[in-house]
Amino acid sequence: MKWDRVLRLFAVVIAVVVIAVFSVQPIFPNVKWLPLTKEIPLGLDLQGGVHVALEAHDTEQAKVNDENMKQLLEAIERRVNAFGVSEPIVQQEGDRRIIVELAGIKDPDQAVRDIVKTAFLEFKTEDGKTILTGADLKNAVESSDPVTNVVEVGLEFNKEGTQKFAEATSANVGKRIAIILDGNVLQTPVVNEPITGGKARITGYANLEEAHTIAVLLKSGALPLKTEVIEKRTVGPSLGADSLSKSIKAAAVGLIAILIFMLGYYRLPGMVANFALVVYGVIVIAIFAAMHVVLTLPGIAAFVLSMGMAVDANVIIFERIKEELKSGKSLRSSIESGFKRAFVAVLDSNVTTLIAAAVLFYFGSGPIKSFAVALSVGILTSMFTAITFTRWVLHLTASTGIKNTKLYGAQGR
Template sequence: MRWGSVLRLFAVLIAVAVIAVFSVQPVLPNVSWLPLTKDIPLGLDLRGGVHVTLEAQSTPDAEVNQDNMNQLLRTIERRVNAFGVSEPIIQQEGRNRIIVELAGIQDPDEAVRSIVKTAFLEFKTEEGQTILTGADLKNAIESKDSLSGQVEVALELNAEGTRKFAEATSANVGRRIAIILDGQVLQNPMVQEPITGGKARITGYADLPEAHTVAVLLKSGALPLKTEVIEKRTVGPTLGAESLDKSLKAGIVGIIAIAFFMIGWYRLPGLVANFALIVYGLIVMAIFAGMHVVLTLPGIAAFILSMGMAVDANVIIFERLKEELKSGKTLRSAIDSGFKRAFVAILDSNVTTLLAAAVLFYFGTGPIKSFAVALSIGILTSMFTAITFTRWMLHNTASTGIKNSKLYGA
């Protein structure tokens, strides 16, 4: 027996055990026994949130058509993403309706007000002449003066806006220029001197969150159509949590059954495959946490499906290994040959699945995209664990001196 190989295997077992114990913790509602990385955000079906249906209406200035609806969708998406909502669902329904689903929103009413607010910015002279609008804005960001403690929104104008503002302030020294948002005068300062730097400030906010909301609205641009909320409801996570609990229990039973089957049919390689599945699960969860993949019920379904494909890859490899051992090859030669001959079949099945996931991601929305992303991550990870980690484990197992072909399923 080669003790170097034994020590390597033992070190890997200890490392994976430590990672499994200390890097994961239960976070899902009503599933206190489920270990999951705490940094994985939850979707609307698991975390709850708000569901809003918006209806666009024609006005004398803008008619409801597909171009305006596309612009409306983009504007709402920019606003929602700026509020830091995890994987919002924003999609058109029919000719003039938009569905918005936001997970984990603490104040649904404020979120809805921010989504549908027109946010039309104007700079007007004392004569009522509009010299600038939100279209001349390049950026807006909230800030707090370190000396006075005053909360403000700093505006940065684009090149055309800078030119207009310089001309207007030069012509109105000693007079007032009002800053107006949705018809409400925010400030009416007096111009002391020409402003040529293309920057302005809006003050008078109670705190940074209020200023942040205004900055987000200004950066996203004004809505191109009049929009009204025709339905708003809070979505609770209860139904999703119950479905998740049942799905996970069924998944645990299935995984245990697979583990016993792999050990009973393939013996020592089956034990290696079961350990590789644990590593596979930890890697997938680490990727989910690192990429901030939003976990939904479809995402969990994709994770279980990709785990099944990981098992399938090991089955193909071990069947080839058995055939190679039956043909009289040595254990190490049989392992190398089995992996080499199984690789083409594994690559083919995984590539076709990845192509299907790419189609789902490109044409799908919301939960369908979540399913596609989770499936793609799972497939790529399963290929890594099956082709590299399982092979490394089998080579080290063979190096320990355990070479009885019966222990390898033959």
Template sequence: MKWGSVTRLVAVVIAVAVIAVLSIQPIFPNVKWLPLTKGVSLGLDLRGGVHVTLEAKDTAVGKVNNDTMSQLKETIERRVNAFGVSEPLIQQEGKNRIIVELAGIQDPEKAVNEIIKTAFLEFKTEDGKTIITGADLKNATESKDPMSGQVEVTLEFNEAGTKKFAEATAANVNKRIAIMLDGQVLQNPTVNEPIPNGKARITGYSSLEEAHTIALLLKSGALPLQTEVIEKRTVGPSLGADSLNKSVKAGIIGVIAIFAFMLLYYRLPGLIANFALLVYTIIVLAIFSGLHVVLTLPGIAAFLLSMGMAVDANVIIFERLKEELKEGKTLRSAINSGFNRAFVAVLDSNVTTLIAVAVLFYFGSGPIKSFAVALGVGIVTSMFTAITFTRWMLHNTADTGIKNTKLYGA
């Protein structure tokens, strides 16, 4: 018996047990102190949130096309990020629709009015002609006059906008130019003199917070497109919690069945495989946390599927090991030969699955990408645990003097 092997095995078992106790429980959001759960967020289907479908419409100064829809999508993404919403799903549907899903939003009306909806800014003359839009806007900032206490938003136009604004104000002295946002008149001031510096002020806000919201919407990229909310629905957290609990129960039942089968059929290698599966789970969760993966129901399904594939690799290896032992080879020789003969089959099956994962990730979106990421991480990790870690554990176990081939499934 090599006591060094015994010491290494005991040290690894203790270390993994400690990490498991402290870290495993990846999909229980109420447990905040677990190290491997801090970077894992829950998706809309588990956490609840809001789903909104927007439809873009042509205006006098802008038409719906691929370029403007792409700009609209990017604008909404910038706004969502500016408001601190994590991992949103924003995608185009058809020629003129944008789908927005925001997990964890408690106030769907606020999400629509302050985050999602495009702030369509217009300056109109008395005869209804649009002279400038938010597309010509360079910056917008909110402020409060220290003397009067009046809250306002200061607009600064780009070079083209400055020229348009100067010409319009020069042509409309002593006339009104309405400042409109989303079709509503915010201000309708009279032009006293030409304004050549490309700056304007919007007043009439009830609070600095309201002005800040408008300024943020405008400077994050107002577009010459109007949008209409054609669908808005919420996903309740109770529905997500129910789905989460059912997924957890199914996963626990599946893992127990796998553990029992591996232990009863493959005996000592099965016990090692179960331990390697625990190591596999810890590594996958650590990667999820580091990548700040958003966990959805498809992601959980992929995680459980990858666990099955990790066990499948061990099954192939252990069957080869049994064949080598039946041929009369020594234990260590059988272990090496079994792993070498099984490696090609394990590699081929995992590579073909990774190709499918790459296709899903590239062409998919939202939950499909979540599934692809979880499955890809799981497959790569299972290759390590099955080919490297399990082999190391079997070698050290053989070196402890446990050489009865019946314990190895033969």
């Protein structure tokens, strides 16, 4: 019966190792022999991209206030999201600044130009009268004719815009209506007949990518305020890959040092702690993937820090167990008593760190929030593995008949 428990423990170890192999793929994306799993998105500092600080300015038409800044933020968010950027960061900073971080951008300069474009659309008659603006648009979609290969942007007007366009085209049959974007005339088609369906086309684009950019700008609407780029930092993909490689190596060295120390100093409990540390890593990575946590350099630092705190909890517990063993208690009683006596100390240290992480998340931005989230996930997971999983494995080990107190570091060190 005792060996049945040993085999059960061995099966759990094998299962955890297999899960670990599947789970480490997101942080080792270039290791081809590992099975593919759901990737954890990498931040700007790990895969390259651009960091932009925008500042809003007053104009004759609109002043910088809370309402206009909210509209500006929403318009920029719509543009960034439509560009298909993975896990972008768009947030307001202060009264008139907006921070934008785009990871994995191939052409940062073009992305910035597209973000700050005014994108003011007008339809004007030959006498210069504006009949429609971008505010009358419902949708804009790029397309390419499979036969003629003509690339265009299809416009669909809202109810009010449809009525305006129908009235304007009815009154201007045989005349030209100019389509103007940011003051530049895109085309001047002739109205052959009234258009009552609420749709129009803009042609003359070189490719679908150019048409897609225009469609995105039109759908996001004109920016309500004049914006200026006051800071732009570009991180190259090679620099990001180098940072990721160095971070992984540093984490691996730290992990190996911890595993050797725990095994050498605490012996059998140390081996259990190492096993629990593997489980901890698997759970944290799985949570990161499930929450779509953007992994950054500060996030990796938080992961390593929480890994150290997980080991620290085990150290406190094992020292308590050794004290109980030295007092003459049985192994099972020492394990149970050690966990109970260490629980308050472990809980206090983790709760205070969680409070600090909450403060960082609330007042911080960008990488600081990434650090706070990764630290919080790591701490909560470490409490689970230390208080429940390690305890269960130690009891399971004690049930196998391995009761030599020297193996638990109580004597003969």
